[in-house]
Amino acid sequence: MQLQKEEIDQLERKFRLNLINSISGIKPANLIGTKSQSDQENVAIFSSVVHLGSNPAQLGFIMRPQTEIPRDTYPNILNSGFYTINHISESFIKKAHFTSAKLKRGDSEFERMKLEPEYLDNFFAPFVKESAVKIGMKYQESIPLPNGCLFVIGSVEIIHLPDHIINELGQVDLNGYAGVGISGLNSYYGLNKLATFPYVREEEIPDFE
Structure with missing residues (x-):
């Protein structure tokens, strides 16, 4: 298949939606947990969490346009200033996926x-107890994107993860807790470690054939 921009624009809506959402490859699978000022807990699945920097430690994610009736995640983040990012494992893929449903405002996906919501170190927002890797975030800013979405930036405040899935170099073993990734909107893949390579210096590049 080969498609020019004009042909892509003319594709059937759902086909185009699935195609463009999946051609970027495997994306991280995370649940973002929030809580309102009235203590209403919410959690929603996101596949757009990205690393921004390690000093200071920052992560970002993409929020859909807020032009319609806003869902709970973004208002909760703005009002409280805190949220959590929780890795999804194979054991609760189905539960995590269905948090994408549009519930009535105020209903809890938990x-x-x-x-199960979990509170650690007196952090305001709930973590997901089932998750192996839990990250407490403090809201920094939102950057409007050309398509109306928002790029939400936060600082890493707390990290909770089992000792056995992190090595002496600080690398997290995604196999160690059966982490998963997302392709498109609703296909989930297991993650298997294939190799680890050294930090690349020009003089150490091998002779490839």
């Missing part, structure tokens, strides 16, 4: 999907 309750509907039978996920």
Whole structure:
């Protein structure tokens, strides 16, 4: 298949949606947990979390346009200033996926999907107890994107993860907790470590054939 921009624009809507969402490859699978000022807990799945820098430690993610009736995640982040990022494992893929449903405002995905909120170190926002890797975030800023989405930037405040999935270099072993990735909007893949290579210096580049 070969498609020019004009042909892409003319594709059937759902086909184009699935195609463009999946051609970027495997994306991280995370649940973002928030809580309102009235203590209403919410959690939603995101596949757009990215590393921004390690000093200071910052992560970002993309929020859909807020032009319609806003869902709970973004207002909760703005009002409280805190949220959590929680890795998804194979054991609760289905529950995590269904947090994408548009519930009535005020309904909790934790309750509907039978996920357990967990509070650690007096952090305001709830973590997902089932998750192996839990990250507490403090909201920094939102950058408007050309398509109406928002790029939300936060600082890493707390990290919780089992000792056995991190090595002496600080690298997290995604195999160690059966982490998963997302392709497109609704296809999930297991993650298997294939190799680890050294930091690349020009003089150490091998002779490839």
